Amino acid sequence: MAKIIAFSNQKGGVGKTTTCINLAACLASDGYKVLVVDLDPQGNASSGLGFSDRKSEKSSYSVLCGSMNANDAVVDTDIPTLKLMPSCMDLAGAELEMAQVVIAREKILSEKISEASDNFDFIFLDCPPSLGLLTVNALTASDGIIVPIQCEYYALEGVTQMMNTVMLVKKYLNPKLEVEGVVLTLYDSRANLSQQVSEEIKKYFCEKVFKTIIPRNVRLAEAPSFGKPVILYDKHCLGSKAYTDLKNEFLNRVNNK
Numbered sequence: 001m002a003k004i005i006a007f008s009n010q011k012g013g014v015g016k017t018t019t020c021i022n023l024a025a026c027l028a029s030d031g032y033k034v035l036v037v038d039l040d041p042q043g044n045a046s047s048g049l050g051f052s053d054r055k056s057e058k059s060s061y062s063v064l065c066g067s068m069n070a071n072d073a074v075v076d077t078d079i080p081t082l083k084l085m086p087s088c089m090d091l092a093g094a095e096l097e098m099a100q101v102v103i104a105r106e107k108i109l110s111e112k113i114s115e116a117s118d119n120f121d122f123i124f125l126d127c128p129p130s131l132g133l134l135t136v137n138a139l140t141a142s143d144g145i146i147v148p149i150q151c152e153y154y155a156l157e158g159v160t161q162m163m164n165t166v167m168l169v170k171k172y173l174n175p176k177l178e179v180e181g182v183v184l185t186l187y188d189s190r191a192n193l194s195q196q197v198s199e200e201i202k203k204y205f206c207e208k209v210f211k212t213i214i215p216r217n218v219r220l221a222e223a224p225s226f227g228k229p230v231i232l233y234d235k236h237c238l239g240s241k242a243y244t245d246l247k248n249e250f251l252n253r254v255n256n257k
Ligand SMILES: Nc1ncnc2c1ncn2[C@@H]1O[C@H](COP(=O)(O)OP(=O)(O)O)[C@@H](O)[C@H]1O
Pocket: 011, 012, 013, 014, 015, 016, 017, 018, 019, 044, 129, 185, 186, 187, 214, 215, 216, 217, 218, 220, 221, 222, 224
């Protein structure tokens, strides 16, 4: 059975998608079977993995709001063991459609993703920047959550609200949900501010914070426009090294449980 992880933070632009696709790519290049599920209507995980058909029939939308089996909604990527369930334009209306469901609408994804669970070691859910029904579905389907936090002022703003949602999902919908880890992203070693903010985040999350810090690195920002994870775009850049380190730390954590 796959370990299912949601990449979530209701703030946009904090590195959720970058962390989701690059950690997935690093694991897959080690031979792990990984599925990235793009739950953001903006579709950045899909385009970042080289998939650009916004009208695709195969999509997380078809699984959540249609009758498509999760296994049929999966497409290949440049890495053989890395698969993608793409986003599509229609996903923008999914929250409204799911809100019409009367019984157990928070558990739709959890039910559907279990169809694919045996085919993967890890399933990564890339969440939209909100705490709506898509994110609640992701949290309800997950074993753990990884929270990317950008090292800037107000980094913790909103995080407490999100942790409250996590607590409620754990209490009422998914008792196994845990914070798997917190990743500090977009770190600028030249800025004192980054250091101060990372200290503050460590005070709040303690040992949950991964030791690996993701630096601000232009290669990480460029790679998605080529539809590639950073390790395929520039294997030796700082971004590739950081996500490879994070992959090792993540595996250590997962295997020591
Ligand atoms: N470590 C990094 N260094 C440089 N650019 C980054 C880094 N992480 C993310 N970015 C860029 O910042 C923007 C927001 O990142 P993204 O992962 O899409 O955030 P989110 O999914 O939380 O909205 C994107 O353009 C992305 O390419």
